Amino acid sequence: MSTVAAKEERLDLVFHALSDRTRRALMHRLASEGTSKITDLAEPFAMSLPAVSKHLRVLEDARLVSRAVDGRVHRFRLVPESLAPADVWLDGYRSFWEDTLEALANYAERTPVPNKRGKRKSS
Amino acid sequence: MSTVAAKEERLDLVFHALSDRTRRALMHRLASEGTSKITDLAEPFAMSLPAVSKHLRVLEDARLVSRAVDGRVHRFRLVPESLAPADVWLDGYRSFWEDTLEALANYAERTPVPNKRGKRKSS
DNA sequence: GCAACATTAAACCAACTGGTTTACAATTAT
């Protein structure tokens, strides 16, 4: 197990799950509120319950959330460590874009443009 | 500009672009080989040129690559800093899953399993 | 037992995806 193809499959699932703002919002709610049942999760969204149920299924398939069925209520919790593969993938490019931003910052320093947003790096 | 909705839109585009292994492979090639024309990029893939062309368009829409037309050849280069929004989003959850992994690592420390990878945190 | 509740299933829909093939337009080389 843990073949290259399987890892690519995981990345497909995770990135796809993250590509919808409703699903990202669901994750956000689970992160801040902990375990929640689906009716509560669905409440703030302007869409039907089955729609939210489907979104949760997509997140579950990507293992980004897990489900605990307790009687008639399904409780979801975040499984944030499932984001690790995506993070590791991005890691491979982080040096790349930090170099670019660094270059950009250096350029900005030498250039007298006033509306420079102070998005400072620690280094 | 830079509204919440616009940022969500960017995340939608970036995560969607990353959710396909062919597109990730294209990014990988651009990262290792620098600027490349589309015929060269398409060569190792078992699909038609128009298919690769479409994938590059998706990456371009997400601003993950940029295109420079020079005569009849289109040269692509990576725009890795466009990964930053996705990285920032993941950042909001990193502490979460690192806590989990830390707990897992602590557990592993008390458990005689040898193959623990030394991914240390600075803190 | 029965009504209310929590959730999924099923059927449907329009739009999008990832791929194809064939045609076209533009540029370059001979």
Next chain:
DNA sequence: ATAATTGTAAACCAGTTGGTTTAATGTTGC
């Protein structure tokens, strides 16, 4: 001028997505 090269456009296709509405299923409370 003509042929080869580079790439997109267009038309098409099967499958998926994100949503709906209307059942149906299982649980819980009275």
